[in-house]
Amino acid sequence: MPAPKDVLAELADILAAVQGCEPETVQLETKLTELGVDSITMVEIGEELGRRFNIYLSDDAIDGFTTVKSAVNAVVHHDGSVARSSAPPVPAKLAPPTRPVPAAEPAPVRSYEPAREGHHVDGEKARVAGRFATWMVIIGAGLGVLLGLGSAAVIGATGLGAANLPPLSVTTTEAPTTTAPTTPAPEETEGEPTQEPTIRVSSTRVSPGERFRLEGAFPELGAGATLQVQVKDPGSDWDDFPVDTKTKGGGTYATEIYTSRTGKREFRLFHEESSKSSPSIAVEIG
Structure with a gap:
């Protein structure tokens, strides 16, 4: 393991490069925070100190850096920590390749010809239905004419006509309009800024x-x-x-x-x- 004075010299050199500290200010009892070292800089100092002495300083070891002496002791009394590998595990057995499933063949399309029997019978039924519909139209039109003439004769005999019918009077009332009362919007007040941490x-x-x-x-x-x-x-x-x-x-x-x-x-x-x-x-x- 390296001597404490060698570690102290290297740490003073690192602090001079990172923080601009004078070497005489780096004493064993000096707090690292007094030299302006924050948590991010602490990590950089720990990593550089480990590289110079070819050791790995764990996160717990760097977390314990409070004074210059604690950083020196972390190197002199190194706990034997080594960096963990982050490579992903290799699977023991590869899965067999899957074979593509063949697509189902489409079913053959069959064409059917309509049967020719009965064509003449269907045509005859259609002609009979057409003649029946024609006669129904003629009979309906005749009944309509007769009913119209009879109604005109009745109206003429009673003396009622379009001119004698009294006019229809329709009174319309306007629906009352109501307006909803408007409520004034509440005034916004600015709250006082809090003084609590x-x-x-x-x-x-x-x-x-x-x-x-x-x-x-x-x-x-x-x-x-x-x-x-x-x-x-x-x-x-x-x-x-x-x-x-x-x-x-x-x-x-x-x-x-x-x-x-x-x-x-x-x-x-x-x-x-x-x-x-x-x-x-x-x-x-x-």
């Missing part, structure tokens, strides 16, 4: 090692306030997560974190000077 998460379910985003606002703090990310596991108290962030205009904040510990974990942002914290939000890891 808020928090949002980009995803409530992530894979181990997958980054997710925490964002929100501490309106009363304004810009430049330091917020500490805290985590709580089932059955335990709130604990500082190795990431903090600073507020911007209006007290807004945003940071990205990741963790390889599986299970349902709660996160929040805490402001130490005012003892105020944001609401907690649960994220399922795994």
Whole structure:
């Protein structure tokens, strides 16, 4: 295993390249967050440190980077972790190819010639039906003429005519029109902006090692306030997560974190000077 002083020298070189730190500021008891290292940069530093010493630093090991000494110890006392392969398993037996089912042959079309017997009988029936219909029309027309003449004679004998019939009087009443009462629309009032801290998460379910985003606002703090990310596991108290962030205009904040510990974990942002914290939000890891 490498000597602690060699690891410290390499870590100081990495921090100088990534964060622009002076080598004399990289001391064993120095917190990495004091050097401006956030969760994303922490991963890059851990990966580069592992490459320089030809070892693999697991997500749990990088999660434990809080001070310079903890990062040095992760290399000196390496736990023997190796990177897992993500290649998909090869099936033991390939499925046999399926043979195409032949299409069913269409049934042969047969043509039938109509029987010629009975043609003469059908024609005779049609002629008889036609003559019967003609006679019915003639008889109906004659009855209509007779009935019309008889009705005219009756009207003439009684003295009733079209001129003597009294006119029909039709009274029309207009339906009353009603107008529905109009209800004035309620006036919109603008609510006062809330001053309580808020928090949002980009995803409530992530894979181990997958980054997710925490964002929100501490309106009363304004810009430049330091917020500490805290985590709580089932059955335990709130604990500082190795990431903090600073507020911007209006007290807004945003940071990205990741963790390889599986299970349902709660996160929040805490402001130490005012003892105020944001609401907690649960994220399922795994």
